Each structure stands twice: as structure tokens, then as C-alpha cells.
Amino acid sequence: MIKNLSLQDLRSRALELLDQRVRIITAGMGLKELRAVMRGDPPTEKPNPRYRVHITSFIFHIRPRYYQQASTWFTHTFRLGYFTTLFFIIEIITGLILMIYYVPSPSEAYQSILRLEGNVAFGSMLRDLHRLGAEAMVAFAALHMLRTYLTGSYKKERSFTWLTGVLLLLITLFLSFSGYLLPWDQLAYWAVTIGTSMAESAPLFGNEVNLLLRGAPDIGAGGLLRFYLLHVVLVPLLGIVVLSIHYYKVSREHNISLPARIEEGDLPKDVKKEATQRIDFIPDLLTHEVFLACLTIFAMVVMVAFFYNAPLEHHADPQKTPLDTKAPWYFLWIQGMLKLGDPTLMGVILPTVIFALLFAVPYIDRNPYRMMSKRPVAVTLGLLFVAAVLVLSYMGTPGYGIETPAAIRIVQDLAPEEGVGALREISFEQLEPGIYEVGKTDTTALPPELGLVFIEFERRVNEAEEAGKLPGVQAVMIIEDWQAGLKKVTPRIIWSDPESGDQKTFEKHIFLHRDRGLGGE
Amino acid sequence: MARTQLEIFIGLLLVSIAVVVVIYVGFNEENRMAEWTLAQEAGAIEVGADLFEINCSGCHGVKGEGIPGLAPPLSDQFFFTQRLQEVGWEGTLEDYIIATVSTGRSVSTRPDQYVGGGKPAMPAWSQRFGGPLRDDQVHDLAAFVLNWEATALGKAEISELPAPTPGAEEAADPVARGQQVYVRGGCAGCHAIQGISAGVVGPNLTQIGQVAATRQDGVSAEDYIRESVVNPGAYVVEGYQPNIMPQNYGEQFSNQELDDLVAFLLAQE
Ligand code: HEM
Numbered sequence: 001m002i003k004n005l006s007l008q009d010l011r012s013r014a015l016e017l018l019d020q021r022v023r024i025i026t027a028g029m030g031l032k033e034l035r036a037v038m039r040g041d042p043p044t045e046k047p048n049p050r051y052r053v054h055i056t057s058f059i060f061h062i063r064p065r066y067y068q069q070a071s072t073w074f075t076h077t078f079r080l081g082y083f084t085t086l087f088f089i090i091e092i093i094t095g096l097i098l099m100i101y102y103v104p105s106p107s108e109a110y111q112s113i114l115r116l117e118g119n120v121a122f123g124s125m126l127r128d129l130h131r132l133g134a135e136a137m138v139a140f141a142a143l144h145m146l147r148t149y150l151t152g153s154y155k156k157e158r159s160f161t162w163l164t165g166v167l168l169l170l171i172t173l174f175l176s177f178s179g180y181l182l183p184w185d186q187l188a189y190w191a192v193t194i195g196t197s198m199a200e201s202a203p204l205f206g207n208e209v210n211l212l213l214r215g216a217p218d219i220g221a222g223g224l225l226r227f228y229l230l231h232v233v234l235v236p237l238l239g240i241v242v243l244s245i246h247y248y249k250v251s252r253e254h255n256i257s258l259p260a261r262i263e264e265g266d267l268p269k270d271v272k273k274e275a276t277q278r279i280d281f282i283p284d285l286l287t288h289e290v291f292l293a294c295l296t297i298f299a300m301v302v303m304v305a306f307f308y309n310a311p312l313e314h315h316a317d318p319q320k321t322p323l324d325t326k327a328p329w330y331f332l333w334i335q336g337m338l339k340l341g342d343p344t345l346m347g348v349i350l351p352t353v354i355f356a357l358l359f360a361v362p363y364i365d366r367n368p369y370r371m372m373s374k375r376p377v378a379v380t381l382g383l384l385f386v387a388a389v390l391v392l393s394y395m396g397t398p399g400y401g402i403e404t405p406a407a408i409r410i411v412q413d414l415a416p417e418e419g420v421g422a423l424r425e426i427s428f429e430q431l432e433p434g435i436y437e438v439g440k441t442d443t444t445a446l447p448p449e450l451g452l453v454f455i456e457f458e459r460r461v462n463e464a465e466e467a468g469k470l471p472g473v474q475a476v477m478i479i480e481d482w483q484a485g486l487k488k489v490t491p492r493i494i495w496s497d498p499e500s501g502d503q504k505t506f507e508k509h510i511f512l513h514r515d516r517g518l519g520g521e
Numbered sequence: 522m523a524r525t526q527l528e529i530f531i532g533l534l535l536v537s538i539a540v541v542v543v544i545y546v547g548f549n550e551e552n553r554m555a556e557w558t559l560a561q562e563a564g565a566i567e568v569g570a571d572l573f574e575i576n577c578s579g580c581h582g583v584k585g586e587g588i589p590g591l592a593p594p595l596s597d598q599f600f601f602t603q604r605l606q607e608v609g610w611e612g613t614l615e616d617y618i619i620a621t622v623s624t625g626r627s628v629s630t631r632p633d634q635y636v637g638g639g640k641p642a643m644p645a646w647s648q649r650f651g652g653p654l655r656d657d658q659v660h661d662l663a664a665f666v667l668n669w670e671a672t673a674l675g676k677a678e679i680s681e682l683p684a685p686t687p688g689a690e691e692a693a694d695p696v697a698r699g700q701q702v703y704v705r706g707g708c709a710g711c712h713a714i715q716g717i718s719a720g721v722v723g724p725n726l727t728q729i730g731q732v733a734a735t736r737q738d739g740v741s742a743e744d745y746i747r748e749s750v751v752n753p754g755a756y757v758v759e760g761y762q763p764n765i766m767p768q769n770y771g772e773q774f775s776n777q778e779l780d781d782l783v784a785f786l787l788a789q790e
Contacts (some may be wrong), residue, residue, distance in 0.1 A: 040523040107656060118558040121550045125543075287525045287532075294532035294539075301539040305546050314568065315657050330732035351531040386702075433680050484671035486566060513563035 013233045020244070027057035037283040042487075049283040061283055064251050069255040070275035072285065076151065079292060080144035084172075085243070085297055087137035091175075092236065094130040101181065106221050109184035110315045117312070128304035134176045134299075138330045141172045149361070151384050153257040153371030154234035159362030161254075164246040166358045169241045173330065178231035179330055181224065186418060190285040192217055192227070197345035198334070220317060225234070260370035313418040323412050324398035333389045336396030407506035408470040408494040410460045413451070414491065415510045417507035422453045423489060428514040431479050431487050450479075461493065470495040485514040562664060567663025572658055576646070579710030579720055585669055590635060590709045592643070596669035618663040623647035623656070641765070644721055653721065688699060699785025702778045706770065713787055723766060724758050730790035746786050750779065 011099040019030045026034065029052075031516035032044045043050055070076065092115045101120060103112040116123040145165060148154055181192040196219065200210035215222025250256060262275045279285065327335045337346040340460065357364070367377050372379050395401060404412065435516035438458045443451045457477060463472040470493065478490040492507035578672070579593035587594030594600060595720075601614070608630060610617045625645035629635050637640060646652035647659050654662075671677035700717065703709060709718030716728045733742035733749075737756060740748075748755050751771035755761045774782065 032694040033561065038529075040525055112656065114561060118554050118561055121554070122543075122547070124553065125546060177642035250710070283525055287528050291528035294535045298535035298539045301542050305542050315655070319653075395613075433682055435682065478682070480682050481565075481667075482570065483668045484679065485563075486570060486668060490572070497551050509574060511567040515559045515563035516567065517560070 021516070026053065027051035027060065037245060041281075050280060052284060056404065062247065062251060062279075064255065066278040066280045067256065067285065068258060068275070069257050069277045069279050072260045072279060073259065077141070077256060077356070078147060080140055080147050082289065083296065084137055084140040084144055086293060087133045087140060088239065088243070090133045090296075090300070091130060091137060093128055095232065095236075097126055098130055099232060104182070104225050104317070106184060106224055109182060110338075113185075113312060124310075125304050128308055128310045129300060130179075131310040132300060132304055133330075134179060138172055138176050141169050142330075145169060146382075146386065150189045150372065150379065151257065152372075152375065154362045155365070155370060156362075158249075158257065159252050160307050161246060162362050163359055164242055164249065166244055166355065167242050168239070169358075170355065171235060171242060171432065175235045175239065176328065176330065178227045178235060181219070181227045182231065182311060184224065184316045185313040186316055186320075186322055187311060187313045187326065189219065189318070190322055191327055191331075192223075194325060194327065194329070194335075196223075198338075198343060201343040202348040203344060206344075211449075245351055257370070260372070264369060264371050264374070307412045322417055323404065323408070324416070325394060326398055329393070332393035332396030334392075334396070336392035336394070338398075339395055339401050378453040405414075406464040406467075407495065407504075409461065410457070410464065410493065411491050411506065411508050412456060413460070415489070415508070422456060423510065426450050426453055427517075428485075428487070429513065431489065431512065433479050433481050433487070436477045436479070437514065438473075438477075438484060457491065468498060471498055472496045482511065487512050529679070531588060536607065560703045565661040565664040566668050568658070569661035569668075572662050573665055574656070575719055576727050577662070577710075579704070579718055580643070581629050585666065588707045588710070590769075591710060593634070593781070596673055597665050598673050598675075601670050615667060619659055622659050622662055623652070624650050625652065643724070644667060648739075653719075659773070677712070695781045695784040696788045697785075699781035699788075702782040703785055706774070706782070707767075711766065724761065726789055728790055730787045733787070743783060743787060746783050747779070750774075750782065 015031070019032075023030050029037070030045075030049070033049050036042070036044050037050070047294065051065050054063065054065045072395070075197060081467070098116075101112055101116045101123070103109060112126070116127060120126075128259055140375065148162065148165065154165075176191070177195060196213050199213060200206045201346065202209060211217070213223065213226060214220075224520045239295045254391050258261075258276070262272060334347060337350060340346055356414075365375075367375050367378065369375055376509050413421070415421045429484060430449045432447055432450060436446070436454055438461050443455050446454060454477060457475070461473055461475045465473045473495040475491070475493045478488075478492065479487045480490075482488040489510045489512060490507055491510075492505065494505045496502065497504050573585075574579075580588060581590050581595050582592075585594060587597075590747035605614060605617060607615075621643075623646060626642035628640055629642035631660065632640070644652060646654045646662075646693035648655055672679060672732075703714075704718070709720055711720040713721065713725045713727065714721050731743060731746040736758075737746050745756070751767040754763050754767060771779075
């Protein structure tokens with residue numbers, strides 16, 4: 001028997017077996033077919049095995065077999081929905097790993113982040129990736145909404161897709177917001193305290209919502225656990241469900257819209273024909289998507305390795321309200337609105353109205369046309385909305401519209417409660433002990449870095465005096481050796497109050513350790 | 522090359538670069554973690570310094586030098602080399618500090634050294650034992666106290682500033698002078714006055730100027746305060762034990778100092 005088997009037979013038999021295995025793994029595409037795909041050749045069998053994949057594979061059955069050429073133009077979608085999905089997946093993977101190290105209790109949460117950063121290889125990178133991915137997801141979801149608005153892709157049969165989209169935006173925002181609390185630092189604690197107190201000012205049920213979220217009148221162990229569970233279980237699950245519905249509508253029912261000018265424009269027949277030609281998912285679009293995934297991974301890795309650092313402030317302290325509370329950038333617009341008026345109106349009612357309007361966009365806008373030139377009102381309103389959000393966000397930045405007493409502001413800018421600031425950037429050796437008085441100390445005699453900061457201090461103090469905010473001001477900066485490797489800097493500003501004429505003093509004690517600058521904060 | 526193939530090629534390239542970057546980061550991780558931990562410890566010392574100034578300096582002195590009759594030094598050689606043996610503590614000094622500060626001392630180990638026999642010597646500081654501080658803050662305080670080791674053992678020297686001369690106005694103002702007496706005399710360790718001190722052993726004195734007038738019928742606010750300082754046992758505030766506040770301030774202060782102190786307290790309304 002052995003004799004009958006020639007080497008060739010053996011080879012073809014082996015290939016056949018291999019081919020079978022490969023077909024099982026690729027859900028229908030054999031070796032020859034794979035080769036053809038790689039080389040850009042047409043399908044090798046009939047019926048087209050590349051379509052069979054869409055039937056037999058779960059992952060691919062969600063995806064359409066082919067698209068119309070023009071709906072895949074990059075400048076039509078910018079792949080924003082795809083990127084958002086990608087970030088969602090990255091969040092799920094990095095988030096699952098973070099769960100190994102994180103402990104959701106007020107006494108342990110902050111410590112567990114410290115351990116992650118200082119004791120786990122790639123811990124800091126992991127945290128940066130998760131944080132950057134979250135911010136990117138919010139940004140891309142918002143841009144994706146803007147794109148579908150401008151291309152008029154929410155009209156008619158796509159109105160339900162839009163509705164689930166707005167839901168997804170809310171879910172994305174809440175996902176980010178609930179994650180924001182978890183490190184339990186000052187940044188987290190106060191941003192979330194402000195956020196939930198907005199809920200508290202809601203009419204009728206505000207107090208109940210607030211209690212439900214926080215688990216107690218103030219955020220504590222109960223609130224942290226609730227936010228944690230929302231963040232890792234409920235909201236992601238909701239997200240997956242709603243995203244499935246959202247995408248099912250796109251892929252199974254009405255495809256990605258064609259660019260409006262192809263659908264409605266006055267174009268020659270053959271241009272339209274070419275634009276509506278089929279383009280198969282496998283291999284063209286699949287390789288493109290994998291390429292975009294590679295690009296995203298590359299960009300994220302480079303970002304977190306060299307440029308992006310997830311912030312971590314001091315341990316949360318309910319007793320110590322920070323001078324400058326910062327909402328995450330995607331909520332600055334609400335903070336901006338809060339500065340304009342009553343918290344119930346600005347923090348609850350208006351945002352609710354805004355989102356209700358967003359939900360209702362397809363039902364309000366009855367104009368059947370999708371081309372921008374045929375819907376000037378909608379486009380103008382849309383752009384005005386974007387402009388308003390940007391302006392409100394600017395107004396929401398900490399400095400805007402809030403008068404901090406001059407002396408406090410000067411010292412805070414010099415050495416902020418959180419973060420670095422000019423004073424902490426002076427190298428330790430240059431913090432020469434001494435008493436330096438504005439207007440009397442010869443700045444040229446100071447070590448250069450200290451000199452520059454002192455000149456800035458002097459400038460700010462004089463500026464405030466000229467503006468009448470600090471009449472008769474006397475300002476000193478005292479630098480003392482405090483311990484080995486520790487110095488104490490005391491900026492002290494004394495002035496007479498413009499109204500009462502009383503003498504007032506503001507001083508702050510800032511301790512600076514030699515090793516503080518390490519660790520790339 | 523067709524677009525698909527170009528994309529496969531560039532995609533592979535990008536992923537390879539990403540892998541190289543990850544490996545590069547990996548080689549730096551040991552270093553990064555070590556530096557990060559050092560910076561974190563430095564941050565703990567900074568926070569601890571602040572907490573010490575607010576909560577502890579009133580008893581243990583601004584630079585941990587101790588205040589006779591009130592609290593022992595925490596920055597001297599004895600504390601770093603012999604104190605553990607003296608009390609028979611088996612663990613590390615850090616553990617000792619954290620344990621002592623967390624639970625406080627209801628009875629002094631050196632009763633003869635403290636006014637009132639050192640009962641209670643030091644209040645509990647950890648929230649777990651009814652104090653005001655979180656455990657991470659107690660940890661930061663310990664990091665700060667431990668950082669005195671180098672100077673205590675003479676391994677490092679630090680410079681002293683010439684004592685700041687009080688401004689002319691300050692010297693002329695009895696209330697300002699009284700505030701200095703208040704801080705120097707150690708009152709700040711036991712009493713709270715908003716913006717000045719945060720002691721919790723004795724009553725809050727933020728409004729003592731008003732309260733004093735209502736304490737005893739027929740006794741003016743000024744007389745009551747003077748009496749309270751010189752002879753604390755004469756009237757014991759409800760809810761507090763007698764003999765905790767030192768009884769010898771009358772001998773310790775000059776008449777001038779006492780007048781200034783009373784003026785300062787009267788001004789707290
Ligand atoms: C988590 C957030 C979201 C994800 C993951 C997501 C995902 C997607 C994906 C993958 C597509 C396919 C087309 C493309 O890539 O552009 C799509 C289409 C669409 N999305 Fe989203 N989306 C999200 C949020 C939103 C939001 C906030 C809106 C608007 C309120 C929205 C409205 C739409 C509409 C109308 C389409 C159809 C576009 C067309 O046919 O041209 N989506 N979405």
C-alpha cells in the first residue's frame with residue numbers, strides 16, 4: 001500500500017487537509033482563495049466564497065457584504081463611527097485589565113492607583129491608554145454626530161438610527177463621567193460632587209436621584225461603589241446593547257447613506273453609476289478597517305508613551321474645596337452655563353431641553369433634502385450650536401468670570417494647589433533660603449530660576465496694586481530650609497482693604513521636596 | 522501596488538513600530554517605577570509637612586523640637602535612636618509613629634513631664650478612632666516625621682533664617698502680640714481658633730470674646746479669660762475634664778504677655 005502512494009499524492013492530500021482546516025477557521029475561504037485575496041485577484045470559486053463568510057461567521061454576519069462605492073468615501077464619513085467603536089473596544093480591554101488592580105473603596109481606591117502607577121509594569125501606560133481612549137471616544141462620538149448632521153444622514157428612514165445615536169452619546173458621556181470618580185483624587189471627587197449636585201437641583205425628584213447616585217447625602221463609600229458598578233457593568237452593557245441596535249440599523253436596513261450630491265445632485269449618469277458601484281467588504285473594506293485599527297493602536301501607543309499622562313491629583317478631601325474646580329473638558333459647556341444663572345435652570349432644565357431637541361432633530365427637520373445648499377437653515381443652526389458649545393466651554397474654564405481675591409489668585413497662579421506651576425519648577429538647589437521683599441530685593445542677585453519667578457511675583461503684585469486691588473501692598477517671599485531635602489516657601493501679601501481700610505494678610509505655606517519633580521508629573 | 526496591499530504593508534509597519542515603542546517603554550519601566558515611587562514619597566512628605574504645621578506644631582513645636590510640659594520632641598536623636606527601646610516597641614519606627622498618631626495616647630508614658638500628669642497626652646488622630654485625619658494623612662505625617670532622621674543623626678545640616686523681626690505695626694498692636702503668645706505658649710495645640718489653630722483637646726476659642734462674658738454671672742469677659750488662663754480649675758467648661766489645661770501659665774508669662782494674650786482672646790468674637 002505504501003508503495004502506491006507517490007510523494008505527489010501525499011502532498012496534495014496534506015494540502016487538502018490543510019485547506020479544510022483553513023476553511024473552517026475562515027468560515028469558508030480556502031487557501032487558494034486567501035492567496036487571491038492577498039494578491040487582489042478576483043474570487044477563485046463560484047458562488048463567491050467571500051460572501052459565504054458573511055453567512056457563516058458571527059462577526060461578519062453583522063457586516064454588509066458590499067457597500068455602494070460613494071458611501072465609503074473617506075471624506076463622507078471620516079470613519080468616525082468606526083473609530084468610536086474601536087475606542088469602545090479598546091476601553092473594554094484596558095478596563096478589564098485595570099479592574100485587576102483597582103479597589104472601589106474610599107480608603108483603598110487612591111492607594112490602588114498609586115500601586116498601579118508605581119508598582120505594576122506598564123501600569124501607567126495602561127491607565128493612560130484607558131483615559132486617553134475615553135476622551136477620544138467622547139470626542140469621536142461628538143464629531144460623528146456632527147458629521148451625520150451635516151450630511152443630512154438622519155433623515156427619513158434613518159431617523160431611528162439618529163435616535164439611538166443620541167442615546168449612545170449620553171451613554172458615552174456617562175461612561176466617562178462615572179469613570180472620572182474612580183481614582184478618588186481631588187479632581188475626581190469635586191468634579192463628581194458638582195455633577196451630582198446638579199442632579200440634586202433638579203425639580204421634583206432631584207433629591208432622590210442624588211441620593212440614589214451618591215448612596216448618602218455626600219459621596220462616600222456607597223457613592224464610590226455605585227459609580228464603580230455603573231462604570232464597569234451597567235453602562236457598558238447598555239452601551240453594547242444600544243450600539244448593536246444602532247449598527248444593525250445601519251448595516252441591515254439602510255446602509256451608510258450616499259453623499260447627498262450623489263443622491264440628489266445634478267450629476268451625469270455615468271458618474272452616478274460609478275459612485276453607486278458595489279464594493280465588496282472582503283477584501284477591500286476589511287483590509288481598510290484593519291489598517292485603521294493599526295493606525296489607531298500606533299497613534300495611541302505613541303501618544304501615551306511620549307505625550308499623554310493621565311492626571312492624578314491629591315487624595316480626595318471632602319473638607320478641602322479646591323480653589324479651581326475643573327470639569328472634564330466635555331462638560332465645560334455645562335459649567336459655562338452654570339455661571340450664567342440659576343443651577344436648576346442652567347444645570348438641569350436646559351441640558352435636558354438640549355438633549356430632547358437633539359433626539360427630536362429628525363422629527364423637527366421636515367426638509368426632505370440632504371444637500372447642505374438646500375437646507376441653509378438647518379446647517380446654520382447646526383453651526384451656531386457648535387459655536388455656542390465652544391463659547392460656553394470657554395466660559396466654563398476655571399478662570400473665566402470668577403473673581404478670586406487678587407492676593408489669593410497671585411499665589412495660586414504661582415504655586416497651584418494641584419499640578420506644578422512656576423514655583424515648583426525652580427530646581428531645588430536654586431531655592432536659596434532668605435527673605436525677599438517685593439520692591440526691595442535685588443532680583444539680579446538671586447539664582448536665575450528663582451529670580452525669574454520672583455520677578456513674575458513682583459510684576460503681578462505691582463499690577464494688582466496699580467489696579468487698586470491691593471492698596472499699600474507689602475509682599476514678601478520667605479524661603480526656609482525645613483528638613484533635609486525639604487524647603488518651605490511662604491509668599492505673604494499684606495495690604496489694606498480698599499473698603500474698610502483694615503489691614504489684611506494672605507499667606508500660604510508651600511513645602512517643596514527635592515525629589516518631587518521626578519516621576520514625570 | 523494596489524490600495525489593499527499598501528494598507529496591509531503600512532498597517533504591519535505601524536504595528537511593528539508600536540511594538541518597538543512598547544518594548545522601549547518596557548525597558549524603562551523599572552526606572553520609571555522607582556522614580557515615580559520616590560516622587561510619590563516626596564509628595565507625601567510635602568503633604569505631611571502641611572498637616573504637621575496645622576495639627577501638631579502647637580504641641581510638638583513648629584520644627585518638632587517639642588514644647589516642655591506639653592509634648593516631646595520628634596526631631597531629636599533620642600527619638601530616632603532610643604525611643605523604641607524605651608517603650609519596648611518591636612516594630613519599625615514608622616509603625617510606631619502611625620500607631621501612636623492614629624490612636625493617640627490617653628495616658629502618657631512619661632506622666633511626670635507633662636502638665637496635668639499627661640492625661641490625656643495626645644488625642645487620637647485617625648478617623649477610625651474618632652480623630653479628624655484619614656489614614657493616608659496619618660501615613661503622610663509619618664513620612665514627614667521620619668524625614669527628620671538625617672538632621673537628628675547629624676547627617677545633614679539645615680540653615681536657619683534670622684528670626685523675622687515683627688513689623689513695626691505688629692509690635693505696637695497688643696492683639697498681634699497676643700497671637701504670638703498664644704502660639705508660643707502652646708495654647709494652639711489644644712484649642713482651635715478659626716484660621717489660627719485647630720487643637721481639639723480644649724474648647725474652641727473662635728468666639729471666646731463673646732462666650733467669656735456669658736460664662737459666669739457678674740464676671741466680665743476680660744476677668745473670666747484672665748482667670749481661665751492663670752487658674753483654669755476655677756471654672757471648668759461643661760463637657761471637659763479639669764486639670765488638663767496646664768495650671769502654671771501664671772508663672773510662665775510676664776504680665777505684659779498675659780495682657781496681650783487676654784487682649785488677643787477678647788478680640789476673638
Ligand atoms: C458610542 C457612540 C457611537 C458609535 C460607536 C456609533 C457607531 C456608528 C457606526 C459604526 C456607524 C456606521 C457609519 C460610520 O462609520 O460613520 C454609525 C452610523 C450612524 N450613526 Fe452612529 N455611533 C455612535 C454615536 C452616534 C451619535 C451620537 C449619533 C447622532 C446623534 C449617531 C448617528 C448615526 C447615524 C445617523 C448613522 C448613519 C450614518 C449614515 O448612514 O451615513 N451615532 N454609527
